[in-house]
Amino acid sequence: MAVLPCREEIRVHPDISVQGLNKIYEGGEQALTDVHLDIHRGEIFALLGPNGAGKTTLINIICGLVNLSNGRVLANGYDIIREYREARSQIGLVPQELHTDAFERVWDTVSFSRGLFGCPPNPAHIERVLRDLSLWNKRNTRIMDLSGGMKRRVMIAKALSHEPRILFLDEPSAGVDVELRREMWEMVRRLRENGVTIILTTHYIEEAEEMADRVGVISQGELILVEEKEALMRKLGKKELRLHLQTPLDTLPESLADLELTLSETGDELVYSFDAHADESGITTLLKRLGEQNIDYRDLQTRESSLEDIFVNLVRANP
Structure with a gap:
């Protein structure tokens, strides 16, 4: 699949640069x-962010659909206000809501989207996009006759029709089944391998954990963290060792008070928390002390923090 916009000039910049961006709606609401x-x-x-955190507002501003209050946004070096046409040509957007002409056929609506960006007809490219999205056999089908999952694929095809350098996916897996979600993940990986920059918002934390190189967390309109996913897991991840005791x-x-231990309300379970990537010698110390106190356990389990755990803790810490 070709990946460069049909009119692109090669430029060396971050694909997206957001600088001091603020959005205040009428009435004073700071988004x-x-x-x-x-x-x-x-x-x-x-x-990532809870409902109302500002994810979609940020995407819509970058894509030129919502006006910013102040600040600056560049898409491949083009200012989204002063160089709107050039900036917008760099970007493909798959919105959260499905909006397309129900009576149009798949081939026609994707080809029309390409023309909206001033790109010359390229049937070979449209065919590649439709085949990559498993839409080729549906190319002559009207949108109204497609399933919800297929309609979402059509929205992705429309976003890719003009060969954008940057692709925004706003809740791409909303309303689709697990199998289609996996297929979409594979498609996103292929696009990245071909040089397309992908920005996605999602409520499915496992989606970010599966695919993302970096993660940003937004809460109450503020970007509270941006970190490489692996570094984030190392920095904030925790492991838990759960010991199910023989006798509550x-x-x-007191001999265990200096360890990060909690005792369940029923008294039959000890939970030991420690850094996921730290020296695990603390477990040896814990088990040794349990033996010294004649505290026996019948089972033990370990669990490592997921990205979802980290996300929930970050949002709680920044209400």
């Missing part, structure tokens, strides 16, 4: 506050 963000060529960037305890023994 975004002093957002700074650079997204680089060929990466998959996941933007009334209280936690």
Whole structure:
């Protein structure tokens, strides 16, 4: 699949550069506050946040659909206000809501989208896009006759019709089944391999954990963290060791007080928390002390923090 916009001039910049961005709606509602963000060529960037955090507002501003209050946004070096046409040609957007002409046929609506960006007809490219999205056999089908999952694929095809350098996916898996979600993940990976920069928002934390190179967390309109996914997991990830005791305890023994331990309300379970990538010698110390206190356990389990755990803790810490 070709990946460069049909009129692109090669430029060396972050693909997306957001500088001091603010958005204040009429009535004084502050939707975004002093957002700074650079997204680089060929990466998959996941933007996470609860409902109303500002994810869609940020995407819509970058894509030229919502006006910013102040700040600056560049798409491949083009200012989205002063060089709107050039900036918009760099970007493909798959919106959260499905909006397309129900009576149009798949081939026609995707080809029309390409023309909207001033690109010359390229049937070979449209065919490649439709084949990559498993839409080729549906090319002459009207949109109204497609399933919800197929309609979402058509929205992706429309976004790719003009060969954008940057692709925004706003909740791409909303309303699709697990099998289609997996297929979409594979498609996103192929696009990245061909040099397309992917920015996605998602409520499916496993989607970000599966695919993203970097993660941004937005809460109350503020970008509270941007980090490489693996570094984030190392920095904030925790492991838990759960010990199911043979005999319940009334209280936690003083000899264990210096360890990061909690005792369940029923007294029959000890939970030991430690850094996921730290030295695990603390487990040896714990088990040794349990033996010294004649505290026996019948089972033990370990669990490592997921990206979802980290995300929930970050949002709670930044209400």
